[in-house]
Amino acid sequence: MIDQRRARLGPSTERRGQETSVTREVFQRVAVSCKKVDKGEDVLRKLFRTLLILLIVGAAATTIKALFFFRIQKPGDPQPCFSREQAKNEGFWVRDVTVQPNTFQSGGKTYRLGEDWIEEAFEDDDYRVWFSKRTKLGWNRLCLRVPRYEDGAIELDYFDGGYAGSVFLYSKKLESGQYPTIQLHVRFKSWNSDEKIELETVVLKPN
Numbered sequence: 001m002i003d004q005r006r007a008r009l010g011p012s013t014e015r016r017g018q019e020t021s022v023t024r025e026v027f028q029r030v031a032v033s034c035k036k037v038d039k040g041e042d043v044l045r046k047l048f049r050t051l052l053i054l055l056i057v058g059a060a061a062t063t064i065k066a067l068f069f070f071r072i073q074k075p076g077d078p079q080p081c082f083s084r085e086q087a088k089n090e091g092f093w094v095r096d097v098t099v100q101p102n103t104f105q106s107g108g109k110t111y112r113l114g115e116d117w118i119e120e121a122f123e124d125d126d127y128r129v130w131f132s133k134r135t136k137l138g139w140n141r142l143c144l145r146v147p148r149y150e151d152g153a154i155e156l157d158y159f160d161g162g163y164a165g166s167v168f169l170y171s172k173k174l175e176s177g178q179y180p181t182i183q184l185h186v187r188f189k190s191w192n193s194d195e196k197i198e199l200e201t202v203v204l205k206p207n
Helices: 001-071 084-089
Strands: 093-100 105-107 107-111 116-125 133-146 151-156 161-164 168-175 182-190 196-206
Touching: 084 093, 084 116, 093 133, 105 196, 133 151, 151 168
Parallel strands: none
Antiparallel strands: 093 116, 093 196, 105 107, 116 133, 133 168, 151 182, 161 168, 182 196
């Protein structure tokens, strides 16, 4: 009888063992699948973080470029190049201009005028920031650089206005093909008083 019972229990125990083995294998496969899913989610999270960082950097760079390169200027008053070299490098230079004399003595001080040139007028369109465009306006500009002085500034009676930077830049609108020889008076205006020192009369002659 005992042997018969063992015979009956044997196959059942075997099946339970097989079922346990199968169950363990299923759990192992599920665990492996979960690990793969976790790794996939980690990859997606890293990719998302990278894209987010690139987006933030791009937005910041665009804002900085806009702040530094957008210029507030009056309509019809585009800003000129700030040097002869810049005008040549950017393709707007027309010709050099000789300034005589360009050095003056007064009150024990020396005053100077800088380089002078004629360039084609242009206008920047920075509306799209990264895809800015320059358009030539069909007229020229006479440009003259003047050094900055701590106690005052040089004034010129022929030029329309100036732009302040590392130096003062004076400009005068010229019609295309117009290269006049110009005579003008140079004065020095003190910051501390209304006094104006007459320096000399100079001649600007296109080369």
